[in-house]
Amino acid sequence: MNRVFSQTFTGYLFSEPISFSRHRFALAYENRPIATPIHVHLPDFVEYGLDVGDFIHNLGWDFLLLDPPSLICPELVQYFYSNLRSFGLQSRCFSTVVYGHLVTIPVPELARILNIPPVGEVLAHESELWRYNFDISAEFLQLTGIHPGPATFLPVNSVMPRLRALYFVITRIFLPRTQSLDIILPLDLWIMAHAAAGIPLDFSYLLFEVFMTYGDSSFPGPLPFGPLITQLIIRLGISFTSFHTVQPSWVFLIDQVLDELEISNEGEMDAADTEEDEDEVDDPEEVPEDVAEAAGNDDDDLDRFGAAVVMPGGFSRRLVDYSSDESVSLAD
Incomplete structure (x- = not known):
């Protein structure tokens, strides 16, 4: 060998x-293996008229609304994340290149863009107290090379961080996956409706489909994210472990892969x-x-x-x- x-x-x-x-x-x-598409039966959205703003408002999640939501462009998101680099843990800054323009961004601002709940320093955010810590957020982003430890995971003992994490997944994965300017697809509304109603769903298989699709080098479309986002979503998966409406069965995901590979x-x-x-x-x-x-x-x-x-x-x-x-x- x-x-x-x-x-x-x-x-x-x-x-x-x-x-x-x-x-x-x-x-x-x-x-x-390459995951097969997930076939789901969408709930009846007639009462919401498939209007994303009204739908989120009826869920009571107004804080998730973007202003304006149409500004999210998958291509810009792709460039932003795929070119993101760290200046080092001590500098507290990252850099990225979008359409040839060099952008320098502080860690707190990057955390805000990523909808990461701050930890450490107490900050006011929409009548909620958030704590932020530079080192933890940098490690959370997996840009410093520091291996994760038990003390580095973001807290999941409140509702807001979990909903923000859910929103992150919807806007940063499902939205760019559509390669369009639509804010949310019917499948995304289906996920949000199940989460709001407390209906369990296998979140890990949804991640499995996304990873398998974009992990295939023969996929004809542009990759929506670089390695950073892949790891960030893995870390966000931890936040969902105590979110009772979203049950990530990582054992199922691993078993699925092992079965396909006959391992x-x-x-x-x-x-x-x-x-x-x-x-x-x-x-x-x-x-x-x-x-x-x-x-x-x-x-x-x-x-x-x-x-x-x-x-x-x-x-x-x-x-x-x-x-x-x-x-x-x-x-x-």
């Missing part, structure tokens, strides 16, 4: 370190390998190379990091702590 592929790397998923081999991750990423978890793999060895393979020399390779991985090398296969390559570059200087980025 190539020496590079035999190395083991450590990634971070929800602050938990997970080890995996470059070979297994590369194999999983190359063979990642099982630790217990299933051990049992399957043992059964195959006893019932089907009498001579160890006849074991197929890929089976022997999978069985030879140690416990920490199992692909529990399977959710990452739905991410663009930038996800691995930012969340993976390469174990040696000789390691090479998966994107190379």
Whole structure:
């Protein structure tokens, strides 16, 4: 086996370190499935007339309305995020290039644009007290290279941050996905209606579809986001874990990927390998190379990091702590 592929790397998923081999991750990423479109039955929106402003007003979420909402342009959003760079943690600033224009933006302003609930310093925001901290927000944006820890997640013990996070997903993912100037699609209204009514929905599968669509290099359309947004949405997924109307079943997402790739978890793999060895393979020399390779991985090398296969390559570059200087980025 190539020496590079035999190395083991450590990634971070929800602050938990997970080890995996470059070979297994590369194999999983190359063979990642493409999610099928989600077919949903939209609720009756006759009473709202499909007017986004009236719809949000009837939900009691007036604070989510943009002024004016039509100013969100997917192309500008794409340029803004894909070119976003950090000046360093101490500078408290980021830079981006939009249509050849260099834009320097402070961290607090960037957090405001991203609808990130501030933490740390007390600020007044629409009659609500918000706290903001430069370091936490910078780490939340995954631009500093600092690995996430238990103390870095934004608080989720109030309603506003969760609704702001929901709005972020709608405006920054579903809107650019349409490649149009429409503020929200019927599917987005469907999601908001279910959230407002307290109807559980599988948020993780919606993310799965988006990641699988834009994680495919053969996708003909322009990528709406760079690696930054992919990681930001992953971190926002944590905020939804205590939002009772949105239930992200990350176990389902990981299992979905593992099933598609025919990779099982630790217990299933051990049992399957043992059964195959006893019932089907009498001579160890006849074991197929890929089976022997999978069985030879140690416990920490199992692909529990399977959710990452739905991410663009930038996800691995930012969340993976390469174990040696000789390691090479998966994107190379």
